[in-house]
Amino acid sequence: MSKRTATKPEADTGIKPRQPCPCGSGKRYKACHGAAGGAADVIVTRPFEGLAAECELIALREFVPSATATLPLRGDGEITLATVLPMAAAALRRNDDRRFVGLQVQTHSGDISRDLARAVEWVQDAELGASLPVVGPETAPAGTVPTRLQDLLDPEAELEVEVHDDFSWWLPEDVEPTGEVKLSLERANAAIMPTARLTADGVKSAYWVDAGEKAHLRWVRPEPEEQLIAAMARLSARSELALDEDSRYAGSFRAHGLLVPVWDLDREKHPREWDEPAAALGRRLEEALASLEDQPLDAAERRARDGLRGRQVTIR
Incomplete structure (x- = not known):
């Protein structure tokens, strides 16, 4: 060598x-x-x-x-x-x-x-x-x-x-x-999955995609992973991590140093119908992130965090 x-x-x-x-x-x-x-x-x-x-x-x-x-x-x-x-x-x-x-x-x-x-x-x-x-x-x-x-x-x-x-x-x-x-x-056209970028105020880098049997929201988040997971755990413990009753948090993947949470969605809804639910979820996440500065996770939130960590994969 x-x-x-x-x-x-x-x-x-x-x-x-x-x-x-x-x-x-x-x-x-x-x-x-x-x-x-x-x-x-x-x-x-x-x-x-x-x-x-x-x-x-x-x-x-x-x-x-x-x-x-x-x-x-x-x-x-x-x-x-x-x-x-x-x-x-x-x-x-x-x-x-x-x-x-x-x-x-x-x-x-x-x-x-x-x-x-x-x-x-x-x-x-x-x-x-x-x-x-x-x-x-x-x-x-x-x-x-x-x-x-x-x-x-x-x-x-x-x-x-x-x-x-x-x-x-x-x-x-x-x-x-x-x-x-x-x-x-x-x-190339035959391989495309229908995709739309959500455009609500405060919602960036969030994409609706129709994968066939299900529709998903994939949202690239800028926060450090540990902070984001803690904030999501706080919402999960309060049953506030879904966008609405027609969605559920599916997991997340890491890509190029950032975390990308994914939600399963009702594919019968038009992509634009997810703009406001995503904006509301974004506001809840911001509040949860701010609260971490002086409110450590309690026992239920720590259990929720462990569950979220178990639903992560790394692709890049």
Whole structure:
């Protein structure tokens, strides 16, 4: 096994070797981006931390089938973030000069933010009609910190997400799909589960999805996991964790450092009918979170917390 080269002196990078690496991995710089190959080896468990769009990025990456949003770039130019691109490409520049970057792609490092940033940088200079199948292996010089999405986006800007019923947006409006393109579109459209983004005041990154036998609400929450679970336990002990009588809390999954609670819903109801129940639940959660500061969980709430923990899984 080859040895990694030594970290660059502090004067070259501005970062002390024993400081936490700015990539967010939790490792020291000298053991992460400060060592050759470090960026490719390190798993960044919360890749979108520090961005106001973090929760939406996780939703679009993990479970929203067809959606787009304009990236809030710090500089000039317009790039559309997409859930899935044709052939699951990492990026493409269409012949009509629209630039796209895909979220649901294969990754070649442990830092999704870094891979996305490389796709953004690639598509900015790509030729018309060019497509980037995957983001390649790490090529940044040893001892440097590669560009990450946090370096390219306005950290305070949120994503204005548009959910689509199909993938017709893959092509310009005046282009009629034929041959393999048409077949690919048909296959992709057939796999979509109906999805809608809830839009009530105070409700962010919450998506209704019709999974066939059931409908679900998947809600990416920004709070630290232990605080969120404690607040949910407080509501559960009061029988206040459901959205209404036609719903029930099903469990939660972890994705990219955040928790995503899931509720089973009455699929006969229209997605818009869940806006106000979700907003009311959000207010109850905020109150429960605030109460934790001076009211520790009691015995019943601790039992409820243990039950909620038993219904968690990690997918990323």
